[in-house]
Amino acid sequence: MANFQWPWQYEFPPFFTLQPNLETRKKQLAAWCDLVLAYHKHHKLFSLDLKEAQSSPLFNNSKINRKLSTDSICTILEELGNKGNIEWTDKTKTRCLVMWRTPEEWGDLIYRWASSNAMTNTVCTLYELAHGDNTKQEEFVGLEDWLLKRALRALEKQRKAELMSFGNGEGVKFF
Template sequence: MQKLGDFKLPNFFNYPPYFTLQPVRDTREKQIQLWKELVLEFCRSQKIFIISLEEDFPLFSNPTIERSLSHEAKEAFLSALVAEGRAEWIDKGHKKCLVLWHRIQDWADIILNFAKDNGLEDSVMTVEELRSGVESRGTELHGIDRTVLMRALKVLENKGKLAIFKGTSTDDDGVKFSV
């Protein structure tokens, strides 16, 4: 099995036809499903949140078999993730995509569990501490994209689980948990 760093690639990654959009509907649906799963698993394992169609992305080419996805194929696979709520186009030109390997509600649940597991009820933390602090090391929150984090925090704020405080700069924004 081929690897990309420490990530094990699925068998289809070495099958040249999977790097070309398939014309037969059933085959294309299977192809799209496989690529969606691969993109989500890879992004999760590497903590990648943004994919740019204009820049090199390791999954979109396989030098071993000398194949690369066309722009059309990349956009088709990412658009399929968007249709499922697992990604969002960041721009109108569909050049950059925010990958949601956890949906926003799932991130909110992860944050809430993190707060409970760490006894953070009635505690205040900065948003930066949640993203990169000592407490978040070794958790899925460590290194989370700020946009994703803020949206998940907003979900929790709307449910009365925390309050978001604006700081003098975005690094100073804080949250107070009331789990």
């Protein structure tokens, strides 16, 4: 995997302190949101633990000896939540799911793959989709189960697929 390309702001010490000026803060939050999503996408991470976040390279630039405060991280995560990119997994908001693509966007990618590989009117397992030899080159390879199911449910709503349970697993039929 290629090295992650940090944005220029990451080397700028004031970036690690949320700014009081409303316009500057708005731009700064947008930059942080973009960075969080890009970082998670690059590393194929689907969750974030608030307790571990502050020591993560994402929020802690040891090169310039700057790190974001826990309150600032919470503000960024709240912004991402308002945009629909994160979802808290607990009431105390210590852990969240990160979605750099919506379930609908993932569903579209999966359906394009199914259509272009003549998989319509056939059944494949969820394991085959996320870990199969035929999907090695696809962006959705390695997609976590919870997000894969949401993507497939989005396709169900569009009547492009049907989730199925059988014996010891789950599968999907594409239409």
